[in-house]
Amino acid sequence: MLAIVPEAARFRYLLAWTALAVLLCALPLFLSYSQKEILVFTTINVILVVSYRHLTLTGEWSLGHVVMMGCGAYGSALASKQLGLAVPLSMLTGGVCAALVGWLLSYPLFRMKGFYFLIGSFAAGEVIRLLWKRFRDPFGGPKGLKRVPGLEEFEFAGLRIDFFDPVPYYFFSLAVAIVCIWLLWRIERSPLGWSYHAVHWGDDLARSVGIPTRRLRRRAMVTASFFAGISGALLVHYVGTVNPSRFNVEEMVYVLTWAIVGGVATLYGPILGVVSLTIVNEIILREFGLDQWRPLFYGALLIASVLFLPKGLESLVAPARSMLSRLWTRSA
Amino acid sequence: MKNLKNFGGSFSRRRLLAGANALSVSLLSSGLFPRLARSGEPIKIGFLAPLTGEVAAWGKPGLDGCLIWAEWVNALGGVKLGNERHNIEFVAYDNEYDPGKARTGAAKLIREDGVQFIMMLGGDTWPGVQPVAERSGMLVSTLLPSDLTPDTTTLIAPAEVHPIYNVTGVEWMAETFPNLKSAVICAQDDALGLPSLATYLAAFEAEGIELQQDPLLFDPATTDFAPIVTKMLSSNPDIVSLDTCYSDYVHPICEQLFQQGYEGKVISCTADFYEQIIEKTSKEFMEGFIFQFPDFDDPALNDPRVNFKDPNDFFREYNRRYPGEWGAVSWEYASIMDLWKEAAEKAGSAEPEKVLAAMKSGGKGAHAFGEANWWGREFFGIDNALVGNWPVVVIEDGKARVKAYKSIPDWYDRHGELLIRHMEALGQMYYQRG
Numbered sequence: 001m002l003a004i005v006p007e008a009a010r011f012r013y014l015l016a017w018t019a020l021a022v023l024l025c026a027l028p029l030f031l032s033y034s035q036k037e038i039l040v041f042t043t044i045n046v047i048l049v050v051s052y053r054h055l056t057l058t059g060e061w062s063l064g065h066v067v068m069m070g071c072g073a074y075g076s077a078l079a080s081k082q083l084g085l086a087v088p089l090s091m092l093t094g095g096v097c098a099a100l101v102g103w104l105l106s107y108p109l110f111r112m113k114g115f116y117f118l119i120g121s122f123a124a125g126e127v128i129r130l131l132w133k134r135f136r137d138p139f140g141g142p143k144g145l146k147r148v149p150g151l152e153e154f155e156f157a158g159l160r161i162d163f164f165d166p167v168p169y170y171f172f173s174l175a176v177a178i179v180c181i182w183l184l185w186r187i188e189r190s191p192l193g194w195s196y197h198a199v200h201w202g203d204d205l206a207r208s209v210g211i212p213t214r215r216l217r218r219r220a221m222v223t224a225s226f227f228a229g230i231s232g233a234l235l236v237h238y239v240g241t242v243n244p245s246r247f248n249v250e251e252m253v254y255v256l257t258w259a260i261v262g263g264v265a266t267l268y269g270p271i272l273g274v275v276s277l278t279i280v281n282e283i284i285l286r287e288f289g290l291d292q293w294r295p296l297f298y299g300a301l302l303i304a305s306v307l308f309l310p311k312g313l314e315s316l317v318a319p320a321r322s323m324l325s326r327l328w329t330r331s332a
Numbered sequence: 333m334k335n336l337k338n339f340g341g342s343f344s345r346r347r348l349l350a351g352a353n354a355l356s357v358s359l360l361s362s363g364l365f366p367r368l369a370r371s372g373e374p375i376k377i378g379f380l381a382p383l384t385g386e387v388a389a390w391g392k393p394g395l396d397g398c399l400i401w402a403e404w405v406n407a408l409g410g411v412k413l414g415n416e417r418h419n420i421e422f423v424a425y426d427n428e429y430d431p432g433k434a435r436t437g438a439a440k441l442i443r444e445d446g447v448q449f450i451m452m453l454g455g456d457t458w459p460g461v462q463p464v465a466e467r468s469g470m471l472v473s474t475l476l477p478s479d480l481t482p483d484t485t486t487l488i489a490p491a492e493v494h495p496i497y498n499v500t501g502v503e504w505m506a507e508t509f510p511n512l513k514s515a516v517i518c519a520q521d522d523a524l525g526l527p528s529l530a531t532y533l534a535a536f537e538a539e540g541i542e543l544q545q546d547p548l549l550f551d552p553a554t555t556d557f558a559p560i561v562t563k564m565l566s567s568n569p570d571i572v573s574l575d576t577c578y579s580d581y582v583h584p585i586c587e588q589l590f591q592q593g594y595e596g597k598v599i600s601c602t603a604d605f606y607e608q609i610i611e612k613t614s615k616e617f618m619e620g621f622i623f624q625f626p627d628f629d630d631p632a633l634n635d636p637r638v639n640f641k642d643p644n645d646f647f648r649e650y651n652r653r654y655p656g657e658w659g660a661v662s663w664e665y666a667s668i669m670d671l672w673k674e675a676a677e678k679a680g681s682a683e684p685e686k687v688l689a690a691m692k693s694g695g696k697g698a699h700a701f702g703e704a705n706w707w708g709r710e711f712f713g714i715d716n717a718l719v720g721n722w723p724v725v726v727i728e729d730g731k732a733r734v735k736a737y738k739s740i741p742d743w744y745d746r747h748g749e750l751l752i753r754h755m756e757a758l759g760q761m762y763y764q765r766g
Contacts, residue, residue, distance in 0.1 A: 034440030041432055130551065133521055136759045142522040143765055146459040164463065166439075239432045241459030245522075246430065248553070250385075291426040292383050292392070 012328060024174060028167045035283060036166035042278045043173040044234045047180050049258045049270040051227035054184050056264050058217045059200035060117050063252050064125030065228055070247035071098040072229025073236040077148040078138055087151045091233035098229025099222045106218040132244040144243025148236050173234050180227050185267055196220055261305045263312020272313040374421040375411060375682050378441035378450035380434060383426035389579055389604060390453050394665035396654050398422050401666035411673050414680045423447055431460025438464040448682040449672055451665050454479040455523055471684035473668050478527050481762045482713035489717040490671050491664040495528035495576055497722035498601050500738035501622050502535035504724040505599060512570040512597055515541050518548040518560055519575035528576035528601060530754035538747040544569050561588035574600035583609055590617045604659040610730055621727040625660040632734035637702040640667050667700035713762045
């Protein structure tokens, strides 16, 4: 019996992953064109919010993370527009730009902690946004950059793959998201990731045993900024434009909300948050013709989730999993 | 040719590709391009503007105005295309002033709702919509002509040529109050504030009004306007210009001007919800406030040159349904619909390409405030802005009153070079943007 249980568990695990893969691949078949567009943006936001969670592993919550996304978007747009780099290379350049900015900002910011870090990150983000506005060359000023090239279309088995359409871009973004999430998961499960947890839960203790806490926080910020930059690059090459208002504090509040509603204890928590809130906000409420009431519903939902699900949607997963497991065992 | 065995011997790759091609063509014709309304079917018009968020004041009141417009037009039989009559139905999508959401909204309106025309606020959201509009050939209108460039062939700015009409307010002020010779100006540092700033600078220079200090550009996130007003008033100006500030800025700036004892002239592009400003300041303080957007109960709007239909009734009905919501854009989208309806009836079709051709035929159009010219090649690289007269509005005894209609083309003929010079200095000409 003891030998059978892990085997069954492994099978269930495999089945669940296969079902998820099939669902993600088949999803566009069940959606309208505009919902496919929303799917693309949701996939991009998944990378953003998962990268944000990576930063929170060391215990620091930033208000400048969407600005890192903006650094990636601007970096990638400029690399493709001004330097003529191919779009995939530009995207990587955008990620590197965001990581570099994150690295630079980490020096002053990690002299602060907790609430002070939060405010400091907000101020740093605003400074960067003001720089985008102030320097029309090369950032385009308040109007930002337009006509940013998208991924080049190509032919595959006689079919034209045009990345202007949401389905090909969804699969491209999904592939990038899977790689990003896998990399972040590997980092979290490595000794480095455990050190992040140590910094979070026992800062002084970690320092007392020689763990360089500030350096680790910096490393988490640089990594998180890189992936936020990648999400920004994906966004800009799809929409074709970028401007400073897209990365203001209001957008940051959305990221915080996704993370809080989903929960940040697990990697899938923020993903649950962004997916479920996007479905409610962008699809259900719009379908009911409640466009103008969405901020109200959104706010009410946030309050309800904080009151009734303080550990986020991820806290529902373990009970759901054990219930499914019991049902599986009973039926077996 | 290698046959695809799974599909039977007669099914070749060539046939598969041909089938796929046919399918894609049918999908394209059903989705990507605008669907034509059949006999008696309503014609759908897309309304793609911010209905929530900070910029909602320039979207939501416009949608409300359009709903009244549609009700009235439908009650009279709708739009007559050839021998068929069609009702008008508006389909709204809240783009939250975000280019990504605007792109999604445009795709939905065109592919799923089958609209024949899309009205937008424009600005930051237009670049997201542009490729969708280009691919589908959809006719789109904007309230912000700074979106126009030589390649925006299906984008028109038929209601307001912001910010160029601001010159009319300055011109009227200089004629009426020739003793006012010094000014200060503040503006939010964004896509709306900067071209407007260039316009006011050109208009002041044209009238020999001296700017006493460099323009004060504030961040759109600013909430405390006391220091800005203090700095402006330190040079004791005759005129304070509020540029094209959002109403969220106009109100607190006016409050500060009032509290800091300013008694000079104030000129602004907009004064949305000015009754609230009067409540926060005083009737005396707001007396003589100059701006550019009339209330439509103004008797001056019954001038025979004005093309907007039943402006007084429209204003009355609007205020009955949406009390306290009348703003700069309440009538603008509806006036665009007047122009679209006339062009569609002239073309006998709602097809975007035909409507655009009918709209621009002869190079003139019926603008809300009188006959106007399709203009803009020098300024936007394309003649897709409808420019003619614009009213100058002054608050008198707590009520907005049209004092004059001034010609924008006449001003431009005299001072166009000045305007281009200031626009270039701020990087706002179409060849300098983005």
